[in-house]
Amino acid sequence: MSVQVWMHCDAATMVPGAQQPYGLVENAALVVEGDTLAWVGPHAELPSEWMERCTVLNDAGGALITPGLIDCHTHLVYGGDRANEFEMRLNGASYEDIARAGGGIASTVQATRTATAAELQARSTRRIKGLMAEGVTTVEIKSGYGLALEHERKCLAVARALAQHHAVDVRTTFLGAHAVPHEFAGRTDDYVDTVLQMLPVLHAEGLVDAVDGFCERIAFSTAQMERVFASAQALGLPVKLHAEQLSDSGGTQLAARYGALSCDHLEWLSAEGAQAMAAAGTVAVLLPGAFYFLRETKLPPIGLLRQHGVLMAVSTDSNPGTSPCTSLLLMLNMACTLFRLTPEEALAGVTRNAAAALGLKDRGVLAAGKRADFVLWDVQRPAELSYALGGNPRIQTIFKGQEVS
């Protein structure tokens, strides 16, 4: 097996509880055996056996190395776009006017259903390449713009195919309970029945890693979401939830009862909700892009999350309606400027805690035994990654031990 040694670098290992902020190791060395990190620490302490076994010696040129970035909440497989609605809103139309005229999520569902798998793949490739250009090595992708078996399947299969064609890992999430499609208008419970029929079929086809929903007065109630969660649980699938985005509907407490991996958005999260998340070990996924794009003014209760020790992740929420964004570095900046996360919390949010939000224990930190997914950056200190607005200091990405071209 190949043994690569990386030297002449600083490593923000993001190992929790380390003495240095960011788990920073100055003058570090990393040893990669095959696709796994075998040793990480100060170069001066590198055991000589690794140098003896080394097959490739890499000079990182003084770069800062971080774990590969993880975008743990995206909806990046969709047809069409909503730039026209953006323009309509800036010309005075309200979101409701647009929705009544068949716009909003419904227009993306229409465009997604009409698109072929090849078209969706081409459009999604552009988006995933945008994320990868900034050092993303794992992406979660939700369905939820098909809302019928064949179209949900098409989107999830495209998500899986992206990982076959690119040096990136994709985790798929079934979001059948995203919105009620027009053919079920006024019959939400009947549509939930359909969601419950789709889930085992798509799961049996190997297309589903987790199950998500949109719990909100304009989408699905806690009772309806509970039906979806119960059927996910019966299949042994982990759950997540778009919760407390527009109102406090108690979705968080429901999700926590099902041991949810994450609750996402959370602007209206209550103290009880935060407590329930802490007790269940549910990660809070913060989505500053959607907050910004919707010109939201209600901030997620970061103090409450810190107080209860809830882990915080940060993600793009890449989608055509509320966050048409493929820059996770911009989200780092917005998490700091809009939500007042520290740069260290923000970086943990796209590495260690994003891994936790996906239930992945093999990545998110630089440590022996973890996957060799990491990024070399042309920065002096980690805070530069969240400080800059635009610009991309990525030098190189290593995915499963291999350089990504």
Ligand code: NIG
């Ligand atoms: O994460 N909150 C629900 N779903 C998406 C937006 C969907 C859309 O407007 O297309 C979100 O914000």
Ligand code: FE
């Ligand atoms: Fe979302």
